[in-house]
Amino acid sequence: MSVDDPSAGDPSVDELLAEAQRQLTICNSCRYCEGYCAVFPAVERHTVIAEGDITHLANLCHDCRACYYACMYAPPHEFGVNPPAILGEIRRATYDTYLRHPRLPGWLARGERAGRGLGGPGLPEPGLPGRRCAHHGLTAAAGLVGALIVALVALTEGIGALWAPRHPAGSPYGVISYPALLVTVALPSAWSVALMLRAAGRYWHDTHGPLRDLADPRALGRALGYAASLRYLRGGGEDCSYPQDAPSPVRRRLHAAVSYGFAACFAATVAAAVLQDFLGSPPPYPPLSAPVILGTGGGIAMISGCTGLIVLKRRSDPAPAAGAAVADYGLLIGLEALAVTGILTLLLRTTAAFGLMLVIHLTTIVVCIAVAPYTTFAHFIYRFLAIMHDNLAAEAQRAGVRPGPRTGPDRSRHSRK
């Protein structure tokens, strides 16, 4: 730990877990929020909330903040209950924990600080990329990747392709050869996918257990539906209390724009691959082709979604937020850069700037893919697995496998004040 360790003064993970336990015990004695989302019914399945459950609850929390504004025990009340903030802190620690090994390469993680990872079973001591210094690493990485791609251009199509792309105009292969392009993108993708799969496996092992449960068709169907519809950004039908107290659908819609925009861009790539490799139609593709329509639509959706979310985040009430949200901005800025460079590449594909623009876009893609697991991007894994576990637990409860909140003679325990 260096002297200017940015984590100095931060609470330890144990302290965070103890605080979450304290707050959720109050929640479990109150239960007014049980209509908002899955977190509170999940809390109610426990008489005592164990630390292991808290990781799961933290990832099940979608930060809709409805409970914070509804809580009569929120600060300045002496009970100081603020679930979105404490669960957000723990969520962040989760992201760090389950990607811890292998770490970011040292040169990318200069200024690494002692970690705040969650000490799960069988997990080694924490150590994670320092967030404050990560942008130095990112800049270096982007420079390096850009240089590599330029080198590949020089090696395959000649350096002149940068300002005078070969024919056909607008085809990426006029700038960089297909194999070189494939390797450039496939290598970091494989790395990231492997990392995220590994993280998913470890998280599932710690919060749930049997891998085969992931194949439970009912739970899987529900979880996919909930994730696709962003159900827990609806605050129990009332929508998120975001950016301020008043419920609003804006955040959910912007999030949907980003995620579905991202999916459309991915689909554009797949469509291009199908056209090229199976239908024998190489790029460039006309404006009314599947790759261009999907890519353009997806890119515009991502740009508007990311811009909106950044604006919203800046306006949001800091009280229920978990610490500094630099990492979250990082993801939004990264996605926005992807979309903007992609759209520019498309717009400029018949001009002399195409070569350079393509290199910039490729660099952005490679860097974003490579660092994705270390950013909030990976949240979808934990969220999905948390929803999955929650559905399995709820199903088990319905089937009577685990005792539910039995309230005895007090059947209508709520009908009190």
Add this chain to the structure above:
Amino acid sequence: MKEAAPPTRPPPPDGDGDPPWDVVVVGGGNAGLVAALTARRDVPRVLILERARAELRGGNTRHTRNIRCVHGRADAYSSGPYLFDELWRDLCAVGTGPSDERLAEITVRESETVPGWMSEHGIRWQRPLTGTLQLGRTNRFFLGGGKALVNTYHRTAQRMGISVAYDAAVDGLVLAGDRCTALSADIAGTRCQVRSRAVVCASGGFEANIGWLRRYWGDAADNYVIRGSSDNDGRVLAALYACGARPAGEEKGFHAVAVDARSPRFDGGIATRLDSIPFGIVVSRDGRRFYDEGEDIWPKRYAIWGRNIAGQPGQIAYSVWDAKVSGLFLPPMYGPVRAASIGQLADALGLAAPALTETVAAYNRAIVPGGSFDPAGLDDCRTRGLDPAKSHWAQPIDTPPYYGIPMRPGITFTYMGAAVTEAARVLRQDGTAFGNVFAAGEIMSGNILSTGYLAGFGLTIGSVWGRIAGREAARLVCR
């Protein structure tokens, strides 16, 4: 917090040049908000004087969860009909029955249209959650509880152009004949007079005023826990009495439940109440039982335990249970005291070990064998030849570890308040009403409740009488 905690607006006009407000509502809980929203439909200038600062606004309403209203049939939020006659019977069955049958009858009758009115003003209801929660029949649950309700009403009020002043403590009425021309108040540290054509007092009970409670309860009041806002000191009620308002309701009337003795003195709310009582026994500080813990199902009996404990020496009692039933009820916020033997439990709770051991032994011996324990209904597990008996859910306390929790009376709100007419106008000692002073909510609940309590009915009173007071106040101004 910008939305949840809007800045305190500048003190309302108090100079002679400004026109008086049409309606000023004293108190920003459910009754006050409902009164303001209702009045605003007919008159343009409505002001709410909220005693708390914005973050803690809403008084006792912050701790509410549901409302009890008459309804003809089941819907998405209630499991079956609850007709006038049944609610009326339930109301008559608590304590010594309604104080004023006419006003109680209005409350029950008008409750039928309250849920619809609440929905129109933005309130959302909680659906039953699949598999886990039963739907109530008699009570409807609003999404997120009372603070969410207060926030929703405030947003609606803001849209309708109702003004709110926070940190506003009213302590006097300026009278001209039978009319109140202005309220003396301290708003954010500034003394002022708020002039108004009509006034609605919806400022709650006086339960947070320990000195006032002591007048009727003596030193015992020092041992009461106040479950709601510490702002409910009865200042407005005292001002009404000083102006000649006629009291209504029992001096000692209040709604009180058993709460954890370790709770904060004020504002602990729902999280501090205890549900362990029917699962074990309750002893006083001398280690003896004093009341049938299994008399009836808990929702019907929970509200008598505050008073039961208030009647015990030192206003303290101890709930004791064993491992068999542990986990069958809502977990207590502070966790129970735990011990390997009854003697050790007594020591840990500060009770005399021989006394508690003897009480548990006598209780265990008196249990009729062969009962089948059913926490979901009135079962046949009972005692014989024990005084007081335990009529249901009586199982031997014989499985370690043993658990116990010290309990205090937790006062929710006091009943004694201002007598009102059927139009919510505050009555004077001579039987005539003030010309333009109305009351709604807990401050006039003594007109309806005598000693007992019916879960969710406090909000019913506030909503019904808030509407009446708001409507009548506006009507008076329009005339």
